[in-house]
Amino acid sequence: MKDNAINTPIDPKQIKGWGIDADPKNDPTYPMRHRMNVGEDPDSKHRPTLQHVDEEVLKSIERPNVSAVFGTPEPPRGLSGLIRRQAYKYSENQYKHWLPMILADRVDMIEGVLDDLAHGHVPNIFAERGAKMDWKYNRSGFFTRLATISLLTAGTIVLFSGKGKNKNKRSKKQRRYQDL
Amino acid sequence: MLAMEYRGPKRVRAVQKPMPEIKHPQDAIVRVLRACICGSDLHLYNGNIPDTRVGSTFGHEFVGEIVEIGPDVTKVKVGDRVIVPFNIACGECHFCRQGMFGNCHESNTEATAVGAIFGYSHTAGGFDGGQAEYARVPYANVGPVIIPPDMDLDDAVLLTDVVPTGYQGAEMAGIQTGDTVVVFGAGPIGIMAARCAWLFGAGRVIILDKEDYRLEFARNYSYCEAYNFQEIGDPVVFIKKITDWMGADCVIDAVGAEAAGNTLQTITGRKLLLQAGSATALHWAINSVKKGGIVSIVGVYGPTDNLIPIGNAMNKGLTIRGNQTSVKRLLPRLIEHVQNGIINPKGLITHRMPLEEVADGYRMFSDKLDNCIKTVLMPPTANQ
Structure with a gap:
């Protein structure tokens, strides 16, 4: 509560612009204010000029078509691309869509x-x-x-080198046993 | 051209990439004059937004000069300096015609829940962004707005997202004269939302964050009360206590997926990605608003699920509103406010860096180093 001391009360009317956009009728406000029923919209099927599809564009199955414009810079590629293509077979409503996509992002990083x-x-x-x-x-x-990075790296090296030694020890014992 | 390039979580660099091309008759190519790093970019930077592909260029806050136009572009011409709204909107679809330019149905093939956003993953359309020397701007008849000749480019670049998003956060909160408004998050958007809450007639504005330097900034910039939630105990109880135990009339979540303050949310939402980000701020918003109050969400979350107390929202009779900002709809009014000195966008800018140092810029903003509030990136061609 130490901040209370520096939070001095203020008269809002002294603030430049106070109430300038106040609107008692602002309810419902945006985005519902200009709500339009799809069924009653004669232009709901109207589409802008379409961008030519000249490369692979992955499309959500929750829409019937490729949007009129779309981004082009990073088409799917490699193993990450394979995973993404699979993911796009499922709707945005499903984890089968999003979780593989996160996996694909990590694979993409390695690629x-x-x-x-x-x-x-x-x-x-x-x-x-x-x-x-x-x-x-x-x-x-x-x-x-x-x-932290040094410790983790050192720990990993020790862990793996230790495993390597154990394998050697076991194999020596096995050899001795076999010798007997 | 030089451009920022994403290489994986917390790894970005400046590289040479091919120049963008006109791909649609309504496209324009813009030479970028200013580009900002946004708090929402951190969700991408941290690898939290699915389908963020290596090689992508981020940046949805930029202004620039038009250097090339497609055959159908009539509203702007080569040489015009323009504000480029962060969302890509056709202006013709069912949603754009309702003023929902942030929900355009003809610009994003890859997801239906979100409209297209410059430089914001393939989930948001797969467009490269403006943290580059040049950018492709689709629907140039609809989005770009010519910068008034007397307007500073630093003011203009903040009109692409920060100012409209803060303003819409306050607008969606349905503030009535005298209302108590609580804003979670004192980043640029939260600070602007707190400032804009006064324009709608708020009687009291309170902002919460955990960074003292940001709270101090908000106190001075937005004339609001500012509290560090790490020093007040349970923030919900604190807000109840300072609002006569009723709760705030309106609460704005200006944090989104990167929220701190709750270990369970942080681990499941930010570390393990079992949620679409940490929903701590939204959780607090629902619990600290009064019964029948309004929660406005402008903080960005991912496309999957979040742990929030929806039962409380129902039992309290809350109205929850959220949306990507309809920048195009708001720009005329906000340009007026800037020109009349009511809003001072460039007052938020604390750092300016060359595009070549984009990796340092992200790190500084992400880790809140050197009291960073807002960083502007300057492409090498900006001064030509």
Whole structure:
């Protein structure tokens, strides 16, 4: 409650523009205000000029056609594209539509890294994550993140190298057993 | 051309991409003069919006100069400087003709629940955005509005989203003279919603957030009471207490999917993506508005489900309104307000960065570093 002290009361009428857009009849307000019944709308089937479909566009099954204009820059591709095509077979009402899409996004991310490497570009993840800003304005946060990443990396290495050793030990025992 | 490019959660960079092309007779190509990073971009940046494809360019808040037009474009011409509303609208469909330019039915093939938005995933139409040197602007006869000659470009760029969305948040709240209005979230949209609540005659405006620097900014910019929800105990009880135990007349959720304040919501909504984002602010809004009150939602959530107390909404007789902002509908009135000095959009801008440093800009805005409220990106061609 410490903020109460600095929240001094104000006379709203002193604020520039106070009440300038007040409208007692503003109920129902937008978006219901100009509600129009589809059945009574003679132009409800009207469509603008259509954009030529010259590449793959995934379409929601909740509409009968491709919209008059659509975005073109990133058509589906690779494994992520396969997953997306499957996802678009289900309606927006279903998890079978959205959850695979999130999976596809993550697969796409990995494909993006592979694509970078294939083009001879090693992504500078440090720069892409804007870590410079953390270094500049949040030094403690920077070191905390760095320590966390280092610990996780070290832990993963130890875990996997440990598993490797166990496998060797087992195989040595097995060999001894076999020797006996 | 230089453009921002998404590479995966929390990874973006500036790269060279092909120039956009005219794909439809009503298309225009715009040379971007200013582009902003929006709080809604963080949902994409964090990987929370399905069908956000690697290689996409974000940016739905931009202004620019028209450099090329399609054969059917008659309302703007090459050389015009225009405000580009963040939503793409045909102006002819059943919804556009009701003023619902944020719900156009002829611009998004991939989803029916949301209209098309520049640079906002394939779920919102798959259009590249304006965090680039150039952008394709469909339906150029409908969306772009010519910037008045006396208007600052910094004011103009905030008229593409922040000002209209804050204004519509207040409008949808159905504020009547003397109403107590609570706004959750002191980001740019929340601050603007609090400022605009006064225009509708609010008697008291209260804003809640967890960042002290944003609360201080809101206090000065929006003339409202500002409270840090981490210091007031249960925010719902607090609001009841300061409203004579009745609750606020109207509550505006200006946070959306990135909300903090509830561990269960944060883990299930933001970390595990089991919800369409963390619905903490909406949960609080429903519980802190008075019986029969109105909840207005301008915070963005994903397309799946959220944990909210819908039983309370029913038992309290609430009206819940939400929508993507109908920027085109609101622009004439808001341009007037800016020209008359009633709203000062550029007062929200705290940082300005070259497009080349877009990754740093996102990180700064996302982590709320250096007291960041609003960042403007400047493409290299902006000063030509």
